[in-house]
Amino acid sequence: MSGDSQGYKVVLGVIGADCHAVGNRILTSVLTQGGIEVVNLGVMVSQDEFIDCARAEQAGAILVSSIYGHGELDCQDFRARCEERGLGDIVLYVGGNLVIGKQEFAAVEAQFRDMGFDRVFRPTVDLAEVIALLKSDIDQRRPAGLRNSRALPAERLSA
Amino acid sequence: MTDLNNRRLDAAAFDAERGEVLQGWATGAGVCFADALRVQEALPVEKRFAVALAEADAQGHTLLQPRAGVALVREHVALLNGLSPYCDVLPTTIDAYTRHNRYAEAQEGIDRSRAAGTSLLNGFPAVNHGVEGCRRLVEALEKPVQVRHGTPDARLLAEITLAAGFSSFEGGGISYNIPYAKHVPLERSIRHWQYCDRLVGRFEEAGISINREPFGPLTGTLVPPFVSHVVAILEGLLALEQGVKCITLGYGQAGNVAQDIAALRSLRRLANHYFLNAGFTDYRLTTVFHQWMGGFPEDESQATAVICLGALVARQARATKIIVKTPHEASGVPTLEANQAGLKATRQMVNMISDQNRVDSPDIQMEIDVIEAEVHAVMREILRLGGGDVARGAVLAFAAGVMDVPFAPAKANLGKLTPVRDNHGAIRLFDVGNVPLPADVLAFHRDKIAERARAERRDPSFNMVVDDVRAISASKLVGRPA
Numbered sequence: 001m002s003g004d005s006q007g008y009k010v011v012l013g014v015i016g017a018d019c020h021a022v023g024n025r026i027l028t029s030v031l032t033q034g035g036i037e038v039v040n041l042g043v044m045v046s047q048d049e050f051i052d053c054a055r056a057e058q059a060g061a062i063l064v065s066s067i068y069g070h071g072e073l074d075c076q077d078f079r080a081r082c083e084e085r086g087l088g089d090i091v092l093y094v095g096g097n098l099v100i101g102k103q104e105f106a107a108v109e110a111q112f113r114d115m116g117f118d119r120v121f122r123p124t125v126d127l128a129e130v131i132a133l134l135k136s137d138i139d140q141r142r143p144a145g146l147r148n149s150r151a152l153p154a155e156r157l158s159a
Numbered sequence: 160m161t162d163l164n165n166r167r168l169d170a171a172a173f174d175a176e177r178g179e180v181l182q183g184w185a186t187g188a189g190v191c192f193a194d195a196l197r198v199q200e201a202l203p204v205e206k207r208f209a210v211a212l213a214e215a216d217a218q219g220h221t222l223l224q225p226r227a228g229v230a231l232v233r234e235h236v237a238l239l240n241g242l243s244p245y246c247d248v249l250p251t252t253i254d255a256y257t258r259h260n261r262y263a264e265a266q267e268g269i270d271r272s273r274a275a276g277t278s279l280l281n282g283f284p285a286v287n288h289g290v291e292g293c294r295r296l297v298e299a300l301e302k303p304v305q306v307r308h309g310t311p312d313a314r315l316l317a318e319i320t321l322a323a324g325f326s327s328f329e330g331g332g333i334s335y336n337i338p339y340a341k342h343v344p345l346e347r348s349i350r351h352w353q354y355c356d357r358l359v360g361r362f363e364e365a366g367i368s369i370n371r372e373p374f375g376p377l378t379g380t381l382v383p384p385f386v387s388h389v390v391a392i393l394e395g396l397l398a399l400e401q402g403v404k405c406i407t408l409g410y411g412q413a414g415n416v417a418q419d420i421a422a423l424r425s426l427r428r429l430a431n432h433y434f435l436n437a438g439f440t441d442y443r444l445t446t447v448f449h450q451w452m453g454g455f456p457e458d459e460s461q462a463t464a465v466i467c468l469g470a471l472v473a474r475q476a477r478a479t480k481i482i483v484k485t486p487h488e489a490s491g492v493p494t495l496e497a498n499q500a501g502l503k504a505t506r507q508m509v510n511m512i513s514d515q516n517r518v519d520s521p522d523i524q525m526e527i528d529v530i531e532a533e534v535h536a537v538m539r540e541i542l543r544l545g546g547g548d549v550a551r552g553a554v555l556a557f558a559a560g561v562m563d564v565p566f567a568p569a570k571a572n573l574g575k576l577t578p579v580r581d582n583h584g585a586i587r588l589f590d591v592g593n594v595p596l597p598a599d600v601l602a603f604h605r606d607k608i609a610e611r612a613r614a615e616r617r618d619p620s621f622n623m624v625v626d627d628v629r630a631i632s633a634s635k636l637v638g639r640p641a
């Protein structure tokens with residue numbers, strides 16, 4: 001799999017006080033090979049750090065990981081915060097071991113969709129599927145005229 | 160590295176620092192060392208960690224210990240008392256906000272957990288509960304209880320929990336920084352852990368033995384045995400210097416049986432070698448084996464198989480203690496029942512291995528030889544860098560990549576060393592980074608990896624490493640191509 005990664009730029013990180021670094025390394029490696037440009041903030045990232053970076057990098061999506069179980073506390077109001085900061089319609093994904101304990105995924109998914117995440121992923125998700133979804137979600141949020149013109153430099157996408 | 164060195168902290172400076180530490184959160188005001196001594200002295204012998212370890216060591220038993228921690232005191236007491244019949248020593252796993260001294264967020268977690276009627280924290284926020292809450296906990300238990308965490312600056316946590324009657328404290332300045340933090344300078348966490356060790360030293364001087372356990376598994380993910388052994392030895396030396404007497408060194412299961420048995424057998428020998436060489440004779444050393452610390456299979460039966468393999472190896476290698484995983488590992492913080500299930504499976508396996516003869520093989524001996532050569536090479540360079548001082552040597556070694564932990568989040572870690580499994584699942588070095596291993600050892604690693612590459616008809620690459628990271632979750636040991 002290779003692609004023009006310039007068209008698909010995402011900000012990736014592990015939110016809150018979470019130090020789980022392994023999945024973050026794997027995601028970076030697999031997404032990059034799948035044609036996505038990853039700006040990786042690593043572990044222990046605050047909501048504002050995600051948002052600042054997504055603005056500075058003009059990223060098409062923010063991919064939040066939460067592995068350690070405090071996702072429910074750390075992700076509160078994430079979409080609202082994006083809106084406040086002028087990133088109202090950025091693609092927002094979240095994945096990992098999002099809540100404390102083994103819980104029914106459908107309930108977890110609903111809970112995080114309510115917080116404004118576009119898609120919610122379990123730890124065992126197939127990353128090839130994620131890559132395909134991510135590309136199509138980013139394409140759909142782009143201003144109509146610019147869709148599918150992947151070679152455009154990032155600055156022009158938000159112009 | 161301004162003034163860090165491996166010398167016992169001066170009494171006046173320690174007392175001054177203590178004044179500041181206790182102001183870190185309101186509950187610090189509840190700490191009084193004289194009261195702490197009284198609480199520890201009053202602990203019945205069956206609630207003293209050091210005694211449980213000494214007895215197990217003398218009788219050749221292996222103790223079982225789960226991990227557990229929830230937000231509220233009453234629920235945490237109930238959880239530990241539900242686990243107690245199935246284990247030998249108890250844990251209190253601390254939540255991640257407390258680990259980063261983010262006590263205001265821990266408080267929000269407590270409040271919201273109370274409102275939700277279920278724990279929203281991944282551990283027990285001991286600092287927020289204070290000496291009083293922790294004492295209620297210890298009093299309600301019937302077995303020794305240890306603080307298990309991942310805190311770069313654990314000074315306040317140590318003051319509060321030891322004052323409440325906890326009799327063992329996990330962690331260390333390297334093992335609770337490199338895998339657990341992002342921006343904490345290593346010289347700072349080592350210095351903060353000298354304080355924790357000195358505090359334990361003061362208890363020892365007053366006749367109270369507190370067990371200290373450096374965190375063996377580090378990132379839990381394909382960590383070569385020599386890497387964790389070097390950290391264990393360094394943290395052991397740093398603790399002994401501050402007056403710690405009762406030390407348990409750890410190792411996290413890697414997966415290949417011969418390598419894991421070799422690792423545990425070599426750990427005790429190597430540690431005694433370095434401790435005695437540094438002039439320490441008055442200490443009690445035990446070992447702890449952690450069942451597989453990397454990604455688990457989601458299926459509960461498969462997870463139980465991983466747990467049992469760890470139990471087998473730990474008992475075969477006569478670990479003093481096993482840290483037990485649960486069938487919920489891949490999913491989330493376990494329920495009481497899942498935690499009991501892990502303990503029961505482990506107990507069955509430990510019992511069945513106990514009567515069996517010691518397994519020896521040329522493979523095990525070869526792995527021991529390799530680990531010892533690696534540890535000596537790295538320790539030699541650390542001592543050289545530090546001019547004989549292991550505190551300075553450790554900081555300089557990490558900065559230069561002479562010591563390097565795979566997959567660690569800390570900026571203080573170079574992150575060049577990359578492990579991969581060989582054709583039999585033992586952990587070898589795909590990229591040694593800047594770690595100064597002898598040429599024959601490096602050639603051995605290369606040959607072992609080449610053997611796997613031939614078997615899989617592909618070149619060794621980072622993709623092979625990625626496959627290995629996910630292999631056990633996908634029901635295998637070695638990450639073979641599909």
Ligand code: B12
Nearest residue numbers: 018019021022023065069095097101123454455488491492
């Ligand atoms: C290794 C490990 C550790 C290591 C981490 C080393 C490091 N720095 O990375 C150590 C030992 C240090 C550790 C510590 C802790 N851990 Co831990 N850890 C694990 C373990 C065993 C494996 C994690 C891992 O590396 N998996 C391999 C990678 C490849 O998978 P992954 O992380 O799941 O990531 C993949 C997917 O989730 C997905 N994904 C992740 N994010 C996203 C985002 C998007 C958008 C998408 C599409 C996909 C996606 O893709 C990733 C790549 O494939 C898991 C349990 C398990 N899974 O078996 C527990 C686990 C994650 N840990 C847990 C906890 C709680 C902790 C601690 C808080 C201690 C504690 N209380 O028990 C501390 C963390 C303190 C802190 N400040 O964060 C819990 C979380 C519980 C929960 N959610 O209910 C788990 C589930 C164990 C358990 N059952 O209790 N841990």
